[in-house]
Amino acid sequence: MRSLFKKFRDGLTKTARSLAEKTAGLFGAQRIDAATLAGLEEALYAADFGGETTSEILEEIKAAHKRDPALRGAQAAVIGAAVLERALAGAEGVLPPAAAKPTVICLIGINGSGKTTTTAKLAHRLKADGQTVLVAACDTFRAAAIEQLQSWARRLDLEVVASHTGADAAALAFDAWQAARARGKDWLLVDTAGRLHTKGNLMEELAKIRRVLQKHDPAAPQHRWLVVDGSLGANSVEQAKAFHAGFGLTGLIVTKLDGTSRGGALVAIYRQLKIPVYFLGLGEQPDDLQPFSAANYARAIFGLDAG
Amino acid sequence: MFESLTEKLTSALRNLRGVGRLTPENMAEALREVRAALLAADVNFKVARDFVERVQTQCAGQEVLQSVTPGQQVVKIIHDELVGLLGEGATELAAKRPLRVLMVGLHGSGKTTSTAKLGKLLKKRGARPLVVACDIYRPAAIDQLEILAQQEELGFYCDRGSRDVPAIGRAALEAAKAANADVILFDTAGRLQIDQELIEEVKRLHAVVQPDEVLLVADGALGQEAVNVAKAFHEALQLTGLVLTKLDGDARGGAALSIKAVTGVPIKFIGVGEKTADFEPFYPDRLASRILGMGDVVSLVEKAQENIDQHEAERMAEKMRKADFNLEDFLAQMQQVKKMGSMQSIMGMMPGMSGVQLPDDSERQMKRTEAIIQSMTVQERRKPQLLNGNRRMRIAKGAGVKVLEVNQLIKQFEQMQKLMKMMKGGNQKKLMRQMEAMKGRGGMPGF
Numbered sequence: 001m002r003s004l005f006k007k008f009r010d011g012l013t014k015t016a017r018s019l020a021e022k023t024a025g026l027f028g029a030q031r032i033d034a035a036t037l038a039g040l041e042e043a044l045y046a047a048d049f050g051g052e053t054t055s056e057i058l059e060e061i062k063a064a065h066k067r068d069p070a071l072r073g074a075q076a077a078v079i080g081a082a083v084l085e086r087a088l089a090g091a092e093g094v095l096p097p098a099a100a101k102p103t104v105i106c107l108i109g110i111n112g113s114g115k116t117t118t119t120a121k122l123a124h125r126l127k128a129d130g131q132t133v134l135v136a137a138c139d140t141f142r143a144a145a146i147e148q149l150q151s152w153a154r155r156l157d158l159e160v161v162a163s164h165t166g167a168d169a170a171a172l173a174f175d176a177w178q179a180a181r182a183r184g185k186d187w188l189l190v191d192t193a194g195r196l197h198t199k200g201n202l203m204e205e206l207a208k209i210r211r212v213l214q215k216h217d218p219a220a221p222q223h224r225w226l227v228v229d230g231s232l233g234a235n236s237v238e239q240a241k242a243f244h245a246g247f248g249l250t251g252l253i254v255t256k257l258d259g260t261s262r263g264g265a266l267v268a269i270y271r272q273l274k275i276p277v278y279f280l281g282l283g284e285q286p287d288d289l290q291p292f293s294a295a296n297y298a299r300a301i302f303g304l305d306a307g
Numbered sequence: 308m309f310e311s312l313t314e315k316l317t318s319a320l321r322n323l324r325g326v327g328r329l330t331p332e333n334m335a336e337a338l339r340e341v342r343a344a345l346l347a348a349d350v351n352f353k354v355a356r357d358f359v360e361r362v363q364t365q366c367a368g369q370e371v372l373q374s375v376t377p378g379q380q381v382v383k384i385i386h387d388e389l390v391g392l393l394g395e396g397a398t399e400l401a402a403k404r405p406l407r408v409l410m411v412g413l414h415g416s417g418k419t420t421s422t423a424k425l426g427k428l429l430k431k432r433g434a435r436p437l438v439v440a441c442d443i444y445r446p447a448a449i450d451q452l453e454i455l456a457q458q459e460e461l462g463f464y465c466d467r468g469s470r471d472v473p474a475i476g477r478a479a480l481e482a483a484k485a486a487n488a489d490v491i492l493f494d495t496a497g498r499l500q501i502d503q504e505l506i507e508e509v510k511r512l513h514a515v516v517q518p519d520e521v522l523l524v525a526d527g528a529l530g531q532e533a534v535n536v537a538k539a540f541h542e543a544l545q546l547t548g549l550v551l552t553k554l555d556g557d558a559r560g561g562a563a564l565s566i567k568a569v570t571g572v573p574i575k576f577i578g579v580g581e582k583t584a585d586f587e588p589f590y591p592d593r594l595a596s597r598i599l600g601m602g603d604v605v606s607l608v609e610k611a612q613e614n615i616d617q618h619e620a621e622r623m624a625e626k627m628r629k630a631d632f633n634l635e636d637f638l639a640q641m642q643q644v645k646k647m648g649s650m651q652s653i654m655g656m657m658p659g660m661s662g663v664q665l666p667d668d669s670e671r672q673m674k675r676t677e678a679i680i681q682s683m684t685v686q687e688r689r690k691p692q693l694l695n696g697n698r699r700m701r702i703a704k705g706a707g708v709k710v711l712e713v714n715q716l717i718k719q720f721e722q723m724q725k726l727m728k729m730m731k732g733g734n735q736k737k738l739m740r741q742m743e744a745m746k747g748r749g750g751m752p753g754f
Contacts (some may be wrong), residue, residue, distance in 0.1 A: 045352040048530040051343065111553060111581070112415025120674035141581070143458075151446030164467065165454075186440060196556040198672070229415060231531025233349030235558035259499045261532040284444075 027077035027303055029236060032065050036073065044080075047301065048233050048264035049199040052271065057083045077302040084301065087267055088294035091282030093251050093276030095223075102134065102180035104107060104213060104221035108206060108247060110239055113229045116254035119191040120152035121281070121289040122253075126187055127158070134185045136176035136205055137162035138209065141193040149191055156286055159183075169193065170212040170261040177216045190221065197242030206247050225251040225278065230263030240269045249273070255281035258288070262301055329366045329377070337381055338363055348559035348598050351534045354568045362388055386595055393564060394591030397573045401519045401549075404489040406434075409516065410550075411509060411540060412524035414497030417552035419448060421456035421524050421578055422494040423477075424586035428576075429490050430461060437462035437488035439479040441472050442496035443513060450493050459583055462488050471507055476516040492550075493518070500539030513544055522575065524550045525566065528558035537566040548575035551589070555579045559598050632727055634720060635688040638680045641673060678706040679716050691717060 030036065037299050040061065044054040057080050064079055065071045105122070107115045116139065123133045135158055139145035146162045153160040161176040173190055180188040192209065195202035213220040226243050243249055254266045257280050266277055277292040299305070338359050345355040365384050371377050400406065408425070410418045419442070426436040438456050440463070442448035449465050457464035464479045478494060483491045493516060498505035513521070521544045523537060540546055551563050554577045563574055574589040680688060682705030687693050694702075694717060703710040 034732075045346060046531045048532075049350075051346065110556065112417055114415055142451070143454035144447040147447035147450045148445070155446075196553060198556050200525045229526070229528075231413065231530060231532055231536075232526065232558075233529045233562070234347055235349070235556065236530075238557055239528075258414070259532070260501060260535055261530060265530065295714035 027073040030073050031069075032061070032071045032073060032076055037062065037065075040076070040080075046123050047262035048268075049163060050234060050264070050268040052238070053084070053087055053264070053267050056087070077304055081298040081304055083201060083300035083303040084267065085294050088298065090274070091270045091277050091294050092267075092292055093278035095293075097113060098131065098186040100217060102185045103223070104176065104177065104188045104190060104217075105223040105225060106190045106192065106209065106213075106221040106247075107225050107227055107253070108192050108230075108243060109194060109227035110196050111142075113194065113227045114193060114235070115139070115227045116148050116152070117256060117284075118227050118253055118279075118281060118289065119189050119284055120149065120156060120158065121187050122279070123158045123187075124156045124286045125188075125234070125289055127156075130155060131186045132184070133158065133187045133189060134176065134180040134183060135160045135187060136173055136190045138172050138176075138190050139193040140165055140167040140169050140172065145191075145193065153173075159185075160266040170208045171207045174212045174215070177213055177220065181216070197239045197246075203242070203246040210247065223250050224248060225253055226275070227253045227255060228265070228269070230254045230257040230266070230281070231259060231261035232265060234265065236265040237268045237272060240273055240275065244273055245277065249275050252273060252277045253279045253281065253289075254292075329362060329369045329371060329381070331367055332649070334363060334381070335509065340754045341381075344599065345561060345564075348561035349528070349530050349533070349565075349703040350561035350598070350631070351531055351565035351569070354534070354565045358388070358392070358564075366586060371461070377498045386592075386599060388434040389564070389595035389598065390591045393567055393574065393594055395567075396571065397575075397589070397591065398548075399588075400429075403519050403530060404434075405483065406490045407493070407516055408491070408517040408520040408522060409493045409495065409509075409513060409544070410522050410524055411495050411544060411546075412497060412527075413499065413536060414445075416497065416524045416526045417449050417550075417578055418442075418497065418524045419455070420581075420583075421522075421550050421552060421576075421586070422452065422461060422492050423461070424578065424583050425522075426456070426461040426492055427583045428586055430459065435486075435488050436490040436492060437460065437464060437479070437483045437486060438492045438494060439475070440465035441462075441475055441493050443470055443472060443475075444496045448494075448496070462486050462516050466611065472513045473511040475618065476512045480516060481500055488624045491516075500536045500543075506539070506543050510543055520547045521545060522548045522550050523566075523572070524552060525562060526552045526558075527551045527562065527577075528556065529562035531565075533562035533597065534565045534569045537570050537572070538662055541572060546570065546572045548573055550574075550576045550578065551594075552578035554597075555585065560594055561598055563594060564598060572576070632724060633689045634680050634683065634691055635685070637720065637723075638677065638688070641677060675706070675708055675712065676716055679703075682706040691720060 037058070041054065041058055043259075044057055049057075060083050061076045061079050064075070103299045107119050107122075109115050119135060123135050126133045128228065135149065136151065137146045137149045137160055138150075140163060146165065150160055150162060152158065161179050162173070163172045169192065176190070177188055190209070192206065195206070197203065210221060210224075224247050226240055226249050228239065240249065240252070252266065252269060252275050256275060257263050263280070269275065270277065279289050280289045280292050280297075282290055341362065342355055342359045345358060346352065350358070362385050365388060366381060369380075369384075371380065384646075400408070410422050412418050422438055426438050429436050438452055438461050440449040440452045449467060453463055453465065462483070464482045466475050466478060470494075479491065479493070482718075493512070495509055495512065496505070498509065501504065508665050523540050523546050525533065525537070529536070537546070537549075549563065549566055549572050551560060551574055554560060566572065567574060574594070577587050577589050579585045579587055679702060682702045683694075687698060687702075699710055699713045699717075703713045706713070
């Protein structure tokens, strides 16, 4: 358990360090006062949690401070982590074994959020787990997106079904499902083209991919995951809402958390939509896709060790 | 939530009517709203605080005007202050030739796409661009740039065998000379600002190619970390400009304000779509309106101007004047409006409308109407009086709708025609004036 936390925290190194660092020992042995509270507010905003979570954490720390004027920074950090963990109760997505063959996971999101890289990492992870996987390169729009996935496939020894740029993504998904069934695969991962959530016609294309897959299996795609760039701010909530309305999201993957961003928007998304977070992307290596743990995330954010 | 900053301010400042002046005390609530609005738009905490202080100083002591509400007055002050801050020191790209441009940024911010877009824009302005693939890490990044370069007929340089980015840069300069290119755009790999190794690499590339412009490409929806990202890139590479991408979404773009305020680096371009043509120079007033949720009327008007053929609009106006407006014209007009984008996106640009959801079927309704008219023969379109029961039935079948809907459309059209006839007979002068006014606004045909 400790080693898992370490891996997680190493990925979130800067993240873990940053909040405590930024507030210069705010969470240390020092007593809380008005100045440290102001500093804390700033640090919480800087994590992109949004107004709601920030005020909630602040209120609880203030209330504790009122009860015990000698409250120290380290205790405030524990309170903060507890509030965060409570806000994230039920947010840990656990992928059940493939119920149908194939069970389909569809990865969607805006441009540049990291869908293709995440698809490759996820396939690699499932394979390492002894499962069989087929990947469908359904980003038929962006120049060289197919080559990008194929290049990952060579590196990680993945099976990919691809067509050409400009091909119909839904038709390809349809064929890929048949191929996955014929080859007896446990999982079919569908990588889709990036699209801004405000584009009606492109959202319609997603709905079509879903309809077409349902002709094979009414339950498909069983998992509809949004890939969100962890360095984005409040707009990620708007993205999640729009994709949820159009495609019925069942999960979330937050990427690029190896930087200094704290991915606080995932808290705001979960609060609003109650969509569980399955994985965090913590780097560029194939193994850098880690399961999400609310406790680890909350504790890492406040610079605490594993509980 | 945020569309209503003007409304929120108006209500926060309501009791100011009759109070002579704006003071820090009577402004307190309003300024809290402003701060909340900026934070919701992803403006950095410190930048938002400083900005609110600036506005407070600006407002203090100002007389409350009688002609506008205090809310509008404060919004105006905020807007002007924001435009000033965003636009400070704005410059065009250096005019020097050959021009060397280094494109840098985080992963997935849109560097490769923006490189191709900038190449296309400069080519249109008469330059001979060469794009250079320096992203040796992301799989197929080189292919992506090559495909885009081919599409836009830009010069392209890469060295697939090399792992030495500065060397690729050096060789690219030679290749540019040989190809007689006068703009050289270097597309680099995405990198974290804290990745020492990769930052060192791009610094070495910088030293070799000696760029005239270093553009940071940043996602318009970037969160609070935008400040640290920009600071680090600026320290390492002395940025000369910012390219803000994915602004065709609904992100407020508050990160731009943070970056501008902290680094002083001007915003030069914005990316507004997936097509290589969707790349525009930056206008501070529009982004200010966007950050404040005030709609973007200017963009709307420009979009209308770009997409609506002036000549066609005049012809249409003439036809309307003569009440000689048939279904064919109706269809043409509808298609012109459609070219401006989805109805929802057009609504989004109108002040106060950005939160309004159109009924889901409005777009679909338009399509059905189109289908009905397209199922008519040219003769029928020109002479709708030909449409008897049989013909209507055939059209309904062709368009896949009920006869009832065909009837409705024709009835609607007849009413429109009647209206035009009335105007023709009665108040021609007024109609003419309206037509002239419309032309002045970019010739949007009367809808």
